[in-house]
Amino acid sequence: MPNANISGLRIRLARQKAQMDQTELAAALEIEYEIKITQSDISEIERGVRGVRDFELDYISRILNVNPIWLLRGE
Template sequence: MKIYAYKGKDNLCGERIRLARAKNRITQSDLAARMQVAGVAIERDSISRIERGTRIVTDYELKIFSKALGVSMEWLTDESGTL
C-alpha cells in the first residue's frame, strides 16, 4: 500500500495536537498515558512523531486524541490556524 503525504506531512492533526497539548499543559508522556488508559497503545515517541507530522494518525486514534485533549475531531483536522 502506498502512503501519500499531504503538504509534506503524514497527518493533518499533528500541529493541532501539539497546540491543544500545550494549551492544556500536558506533556507528551501524560498524553500518551491518557491514550493508553483509553485503550490506544501509544508511546511518548509516537506522540512526538505525530506532532512533527512524520507518523500517520488512525481514525480511532484521532477520536481518542480529541477526547483526551477536550477538542473536537473537526478542530484537530482544521487547517485554518486558529486555536
C-alpha cells in the same frame, strides 16, 4: 518528505493548552482507551512524521477536550 498527517500541529497546540506533556498524553490514551501510543509516537504525530488513525484522533480529541474536526481542519 510530505507530512504523514495534517493534524499534528493542532494536536501539539491542544496538548500544550491542556498543560500535558507527550508522556502524559500517551499514558492517558493507554489508561482511558487501552490505546498503546508511546511518547515517541506522539512526537512523530506532532511533527507530521507518523500518520494518525481515525480512532486515535477521536480519542486524542476527547482527552484534550477539543473538537476532532478542529484537529483535522482547524475549524
